[in-house]
Amino acid sequence: MSHHFLLIIHLLAATVWVGGHLYLSIGILPTVLRDRNASRLLRFEKSYEPIGMTALVLLVITGLWMTLQFGISWHQWLSFSSPVERITSAKILLLFLTVLLAVSAQTRVIPRLKQNPAKLPEMGLHIVAVTVIGIAMLVLGSFVRYGGI
Ligand code: HEM
Secondary structure, three states: OOHHHHHHHHHHHHHHHHHHHHHHHHHHHHHHHHHOOOHHHHHHHHHHHHHHHHHHHHHHHHHHHHHHHOOOOHHHOOOOOOHHHHHHHHHHHHHHHHHHHHHHHHHHHHHHHOOOHHHHHHHHHHHHHHHHHHHHHHHHHHOHHHOOO
């Protein structure tokens, strides 16, 4: 598949993933924490989840595909041995961290959030961490066209 087409899908998915989390962090989280009421957060979470997860899956598929097109085969991943490979390896580690945070939020925090507003700051930390990691992945991606890091 054309690299340019993969990049366009990657950028659209990054827009949805990072944009959605920035809106959640800046537009919704402060009010929810102030009012100690999780219902708005849970509503957004529910409606955003299908589109957000689709965007993340597309980011992984197109990202790994573009990595292969750069001549970096899977057995070189996580070796931190060349400028572009270092970027993709850092992104794979950050992706792993994102998945861990998502599993922790889904299994430990969200189920208890409705009954227990004391869990809101912990949920806030998860949201801000995923947002910052998403921005870091976006910034890392932007270095590829300059030859890597
Ligand atoms: C939240 C997840 C991610 C976000 C927000 C993200 C964002 C971006 C952005 C903004 C670019 C810049 C493209 C440009 O300079 O025009 C990019 C490029 C790239 N990303 Fe990602 N990315 C993510 C995940 C991944 C993953 C998991 C991989 C694979 C390990 C990956 C591999 C790449 C590659 C190889 C490029 C360079 C494409 C090129 O310049 O031709 N990305 N990414």
